[in-house]
Amino acid sequence: MNKPLFDTLAIIGPGLIGSSIMRAARDRGAVRTIVATSRSPETRDRVVELGIADNVTETNAEAVEGADLVIVCVPVGVCGDVAREIGPHLKAGAIVSDVGSVKASVVRDMGAHLPETVHFVPAHPVAGTEHSGPDAGFAELFEDRWCILTPPEGADAKEADKLAAFWRLLGANVERMTPEHHDLVLAITSHLPHLIAYTIVGTADELQTVTRSEVLKFSAGGFRDFTRIAASDPVMWRDIFLANKEGVLEMLGRFNEDISALTKAIRKGDGEALYDHFTRTRAIRRGIIEAGQDTPAADFGRPHGHED
Numbered sequence: 001m002n003k004p005l006f007d008t009l010a011i012i013g014p015g016l017i018g019s020s021i022m023r024a025a026r027d028r029g030a031v032r033t034i035v036a037t038s039r040s041p042e043t044r045d046r047v048v049e050l051g052i053a054d055n056v057t058e059t060n061a062e063a064v065e066g067a068d069l070v071i072v073c074v075p076v077g078v079c080g081d082v083a084r085e086i087g088p089h090l091k092a093g094a095i096v097s098d099v100g101s102v103k104a105s106v107v108r109d110m111g112a113h114l115p116e117t118v119h120f121v122p123a124h125p126v127a128g129t130e131h132s133g134p135d136a137g138f139a140e141l142f143e144d145r146w147c148i149l150t151p152p153e154g155a156d157a158k159e160a161d162k163l164a165a166f167w168r169l170l171g172a173n174v175e176r177m178t179p180e181h182h183d184l185v186l187a188i189t190s191h192l193p194h195l196i197a198y199t200i201v202g203t204a205d206e207l208q209t210v211t212r213s214e215v216l217k218f219s220a221g222g223f224r225d226f227t228r229i230a231a232s233d234p235v236m237w238r239d240i241f242l243a244n245k246e247g248v249l250e251m252l253g254r255f256n257e258d259i260s261a262l263t264k265a266i267r268k269g270d271g272e273a274l275y276d277h278f279t280r281t282r283a284i285r286r287g288i289i290e291a292g293q294d295t296p297a298a299d300f301g302r303p304h305g306h307e308d
């Protein structure tokens, strides 16, 4: 068994990501004690039934009292509210982190409420599924996935190293970048693909000439993979698009230009332009497989799986 890196871990929001952290931290012996809390009594009761925490508290304030590592795992739109609530109750010297899919807004919203006596090291594990809640979590979620840390300027490097060691123990690879750069990278790798999936599934739903049953029946032609992404939690994704407005609009502008070029190629019957484009994109797919971030199989190689 590993030597615990932290004595007490507090998880606020034991949903898919929070409960996966709890399961992985316990499996790997990363912490001695796990405390969790959630806003709803249903989720708190479920965490007790699942037995994945040592202690479940009713309030966020109680959960963080005495914790050495606090990880806020709620939708990005409410991270600031949670920080305001826990700020006065945090132990001096504690590391406070989050898992939000957008970083600049979370750094701004949480940072404003955290006392100087704690170390704020924001993080984003780039791993997830389209499922939600404490039952959806699993200990292997972070294995061979990236966790991006975005420590604020002037932050104590030792504390960020400690959080990096925690994520590595959970199976993740760790990279650091600025919150702004993170938001641009994720806008193209995650946020725009989700927007496209939400759009295409909505478009198919509104068709008059092709029936819904035909769409479902012949979905293996490509549509099916979009439906899985478009089944992701609506609150979480509403918050991501509101919080990363600039990054998403930047990438959407480029995407619209490219789709106009492809539209023109199709209209003009320009097979060469289409072939060149598809050849270039095929190489990117190969690169992802070579980087160990997917398998050549048609469906994702993991039991559940996509990254946000």
Ligand code: NAP
Pocket (backbone or CB within 6 Å): 012, 013, 014, 015, 016, 017, 018, 038, 039, 040, 041, 043, 044, 073, 074, 075, 076, 078, 099, 100, 101, 102, 124, 125, 126, 127, 128, 129, 130, 131, 132, 133, 134, 233, 236, 306, 307, 308
């Ligand atoms: P989830 O399974 O839906 O769990 C969300 C948790 O947040 C639940 O404990 C929920 O409490 C709590 N919560 C929801 N709304 C709240 C509010 N208004 N105030 C206080 N607590 C609230 O979500 P998740 O997928 O784990 O996502 C959590 C965070 O991880 C998000 O910031 C997301 O951006 C990030 N993230 C998600 C993925 C992914 O693939 N899902 C990947 C990487 C990062 P109750 O159950 O008690 O209502």
